[in-house]
Amino acid sequence: MESALKIKSLLDLEGLDREGITHILDTAVSMKQINERVIKKVPTLKGRTQINLFFEPSTRTRTSFEIAGKRLSADVINFSPSSSSLTKGETTLDTVDNLQAMSPDIIVVRHKSAGAAEMITRHLAARGAPVPVINAGDGAHAHPTQALLDLFSVRDRLGRVEGLNVTIVGDIANSRVARSNIIGFTTMGANVTVCGPPPLIPAQVEKMGVRVSHHLDEAVADADVVMMLRIQLERGAGGRFPSLREYAIRYGLNARRAERLKPGALIMHPGPINRGVEISPEVADGERSIILYQVEVGVAVRMALLYLLCGGGDEITA
Amino acid sequence: MKLLLKGGRVIDPAAGLDEPRDLLLDGEKIEAVLAPGAKADAEVVDVSGCWVVPGLIDMHVHLREPGEEYKETVATGAAEAAAGGITAVACMANTKPVNDCAAVTDYIIEKARAAGRARVYPVGAVSKGLLGEGLAEMGELVDHGCVALSDDGHPVMSAALMRCALEYAKALGVPVLSHPEDKSLSENGSMHEGEWSTRLGLRPIPAAAEEAMVARDLLLAELTGGRLHLQHLSTAGSVRLVREAKARGLQVTAETCPHYFTLTDADVRGYDPNFKMNPPLRSCADRAAVIQGLADGTIDAIASDHAPHSPVEKDVEFDAAANGIVGLATILPLSLRLVVDGKISPARLVELLSVNPARILGLPGGGNLKPGEVADVTVIDPAAEWTVDKAKFLSKGRNTPFEGWKLTGRARVVIVGGKRL
DSSP states (O other): OOOOOSOSSBSOSTTOOHHHHHHHHHHHHHHHHHHTSSSOOOOTTTTOEEEEEESSOOSHHHHHHHHHHHHTTOEEEEEOGGGSGGGGTOOHHHHHHHHHTTOOSEEEEEESSTTHHHHHHHHHHHTTOOOOEEEEEETTTBOHHHHHHHHHHHHHHHSOOTTOEEEEESOOTTOHHHHHHHHHHHHTTOEEEEESOGGGSOTTGGGGTOEEESOHHHHHTTOSEEEEOOOOGGGTGGGGSSOHHHHHHHHOBOHHHHHTSOTTOEEEOOSOOOBTTTBOHHHHTSTTBOHHHHHHHHHHHHHHHHHHHTTOOSOSOO | OEEEEEEEEEEEGGGTEEEEEEEEEETTEEEEEEOTTOOOSSEEEEOTTOEEEEOEEEEEEOOOTTTOTTTOOHHHHHHHHHHTTEEEEEEOSOSSSOSOSHHHHHHHHHHHHHHTSSEEEEEEOSBGGGOSSSBOOHHHHHHTTOOEEEOTTSOOOOHHHHHHHHHHHHHHTOOEEEOOOOHHHHTTOOEESSHHHHHHTOOEEOHHHHHHHHHHHHHHHHHHOOOEEEOOOOSHHHHHHHHHHHHTTOOEEEEEOHHHHHOOGGGGTTOOGGGOOSSOOOOHHHHHHHHHHHHHTSSOEEOOOBOOOOHHHHSSOGGGSOSOBOOTTTHHHHHHHHHHTTSSOHHHHHIIIIIHHHHHHTOSSOSOOOTTSBOOEEEEEEEEEEEOOGGGOSSSOOOOTTTTOEEEEEEEEEEETTEEO
């Protein structure tokens, strides 16, 4: 398998063209096959060290990266602030220097600040230690692996991405998932609409090539994919609209709205979901929902990225 | 001993002069502006090819002393100013402790005297501790040498307090320098609100956060008749509001900084904290409006807002980094770009960097080259090409967004009180 990817680190999706994204998704198809075996492990990254450096709490993404690394036989170390020196006043870059001194082969970073993954990558390069970095979410900026697994899910379920109508609903302003998906889906030729109350739509988002709607029924009428986002109360979104009750009424995907979607339309959510707010329980668990499928293929997509960026050997099926 | 600056182009807007002339200095004073080639019994400095102008004045700097000497001291800041062609600076009150009492003012003045570089004029706080709650002892601050009052960095959010400050300062004969920012609109923001804040996922600061406070302060200036000076204007809306106020006859003045007419919010991509300051870098349209304001007289002064920080504050995540960049080394050449681009004349440049700051702050000297006036003079070589190298700064601050820039124009001779620095 071709393992050359034009990028050395994955910080956002802006550095990837349609060919690059397709290459990652195609690689993930092979990885998904490994995950469907009884023995879900290959020796591809044996002897390689992967550090999951999570400055911000995460369960789903960290676990997904950990499983992905282990299925490729990498030595996976999880490092998170609660068990670290960060509470003692150490800076992010000092932490990175310390971990770098232990010679990791790839670093997966999650951080609450936008641009943190780029800062770390630049710092490592300046230190003469250009370790590949995968951005696992930086503030409200980017979450490229989430967008790639969303693209994988849609392509796998609907057979294509180009020409599809994709509607992203909710707290767009605070969402790194929305930003990366806007870039990913538009790059792959989909038509993207973002929908939410005006205070949750960031300034001039149309310049990213999307349509803006403030009315959910109108926004999802032609949608092939509806992606619901969580309201990020921890980032102050709660003060920007009257109440969660009114939000759920105006912007929540309930059974009535779900029934009126186009036949075959997919309902997605990056998680964690808030049942009864942006999505009602019967819709989250309903047959159009591929929420858990997204989580499943997330492991395969992350295996593909670890393999491609860590320069694994050529035998991924061994 | 007399000194003759020979062969230069003397630009003295206060006298309406922009001609080849020789400038004769006698001790601490300017003695005469002479026809080219006139003989004088003096030490001669050949300044052919250069502009001879009244000493440049940077009316907005942070010198960090007392309290944050690891970032800058009065001595290092005053030395950096002189190296950049600046003969006088006005330093803001946000030291630790705050310059809200005479003891701190005296301390800064004493440090500046001992340094013997650029003149340093302290600016006193409007409110005690810059807390925006009660007025500082403004009268005593002025008695001890503060040339203006400002809570710079901390907008006076209470309109009632700002009203009192403008009224009280009016009786003292000094201006109130306002940092126009409505904190409720800018809360936790770290860059200008627009396409780039959306793309980069950084908390946005709308232009209206500045403009709302500019509008409020203009209304309060009208109400009180106080002397309002608006600091670091960065948006098209602010420029428009000030232009309209001036057209109505309001006695208001305003400044901007080189970064607002040189850089834009697009430069924040890359998340380098050396592009983070408050107000933030704005859009291309804002940048164009600021340049127009400088050209048409709406904006009266260019100031650097020199804000040195150490790597402790800057080598961190963009949203966690301190606001501010150093500017004393680059204020002159960046302003000269406006002349090269045909936006303003050399004489207008001297107004913005010397005549008007001296007038706004009511400085005891400077801003002109009248015989008998104190001899603060900057000789500018407008053709000197150089590359910004932060390692060579005399300032302790290295936080410049202009590292590696090739600039044209540099101070060749800097004279303060007749003394060549």
